[in-house]
Amino acid sequence: MSGSLLAWYDRYARVMPWRVGPADRAAGIRPDPYRVWLSEVMLQQTTVAAVRDYFRRFTDRWPTVTDLAAAADAEVMAEWAGLGYYARARNLLKCARAVVADHGGVFPATREGLLALPGIGPYTAAAIAAIAHDEPATVVDGNVERVMARLHAVETPLPAAKPELVALAAGLTPADRPGDYAQAVMDLGATICTPRNPACGICPWSAPCAARARGIAAQLPRKTPKAAKPVREGTVWVARRADGAILLETRPERGLLGGMPGFPGDGWDGAGGGPPLAGDWRLAGEARHTFTHFHLILSVMVDPDASDAPLRGAFVARPAFRPADLPTVMRKVWDIASGTFGHS
Structure with a gap:
């Protein structure tokens, strides 16, 4: 199944300022772990459209992790203003300084090594390991959860379904091109397998999709109702x-x-x-x-x-x-x- 998705990704991959596209990747260009890490932190609970300009400003001003580590806290927080969740900006600086102080300015190449850094959790560690280092780590964000729930017709509501969806995603993660595959599944969820009105007719996984076969794709993933905010x-x-x-x-x-x-x-x-x-x-x-x-x-x-x-x-x-x-x-x-x- 990964082959059909990667073939689709090779044709339709989104162009992003932090991404090395499939053609460049095939030509031997490697993603910069710093840019992958920075984009993943920025993208947490924020849209791609909102992040693009912030990412460009950050990388123009601080092109390497060493540059960011040396930046004044107030300057970084000011550039972050508007992205919200300011604990991420504080952890961004802590992590950059740990990479410089403890790793000579080079990000660890494994998921386990990345998890030891401040502010990097399981998802971010897996994303960096897969995208930057081609480790077959399982990368599961909201887009991937939705794709897995529909592909396997998982009707258990979120968040209770998370462990099952992660296990299903892990079973599909290939040893070949895991970084491209991780980005392909996220692109599929963002552009085809969308929350409303999924475009099942042009989906590369339309044939094996259990939810499509049962006519319930648009209803999944189910979610436990949220309590009203105080x-x-x-x-x-x-x-x-x-x-x-x-x-x-x-x-x-x-x-x-x-x-x-x-x-x-x-x-x-x-x-x-x-x-x-x-x-x-x-x-x-x-x-x-x-x-x-x-x-x-x-x-x-x-x-x-x-x-x-x-x-x-x-x-x-x-x-x-x-x-x-x-x-x-x-x-x-x-x-x-x-x-x-x-x-x-």
């Missing part, structure tokens, strides 16, 4: 001095939005406290944002003429303040606050 409320304070400086604080390394700059808050995220200074606060509006596990409603309090010394955080001169460096929820807060300041 709503969390909080307050955030945005202070501006007469000279235009803006009050910011760096969030704790651990926890939500860890290590990122932001406006002082009241503890909606487990950090923070009361107002950061005794100002003339007024309500500017509400900022709404959805995280993985909850919806957030923030009351945005502003003081456009702050003069007291802050109890926490520090004022940043207006020319040095870049809203683009803020995480998404804080950019939403700034959009509301700056409207009351008369400039952005």
Whole structure:
């Protein structure tokens, strides 16, 4: 079965800035483990379309893992802003520095060696090992789960079905061209075996697909209904001095939005406290944002003429303040606050 899929991949492989295509691979060009690793970390819970520009900017600015390891934390976090899940950015730096410090700037070539690096879990280790080193590791993301569920008509709902789907995927992983095969299955799920309206008529695995034969392909994989997300409320304070400086604080390394700059808050995220200074606060509006596990409603309090010394955080001169460096929820807060300041 892998042969028919690889033949399809050789014709229809997606072109991506981090990928060595099948023709180049056949010509002997090897994927750069750094680029494979960086793309896989960026792609976690994020779309290919969203990642392309981030990947290009990162690799233009830090073309090797050694370059990234030497980068300032704040610069990397600023470039990451907008991709979300900021723990990934922190782990990105930890991993890069471990590769440089412990492995001479060379990524381990095996799944087991990769798993020993900070921030690399089973999926990412398997993806790097397969794609960069042609180890026959089993790579299973959401696309592969969907393909396996349909190919074998697995009706057990996710996430309970995960172990079975991984085992089925492992049984199909070939010893020949495992890196191309891993990318081929993911491409199949992303372009043909899509969540809605799968294009079974042009699928290279149409004939052996059990779900297609039973007419239930579009219904799989089944999923256990998710519980409704709770709503969390909080307050955030945005202070501006007469000279235009803006009050910011760096969030704790651990926890939500860890290590990122932001406006002082009241503890909606487990950090923070009361107002950061005794100002003339007024309500500017509400900022709404959805995280993985909850919806957030923030009351945005502003003081456009702050003069007291802050109890926490520090004022940043207006020319040095870049809203683009803020995480998404804080950019939403700034959009509301700056409207009351008369400039952005």
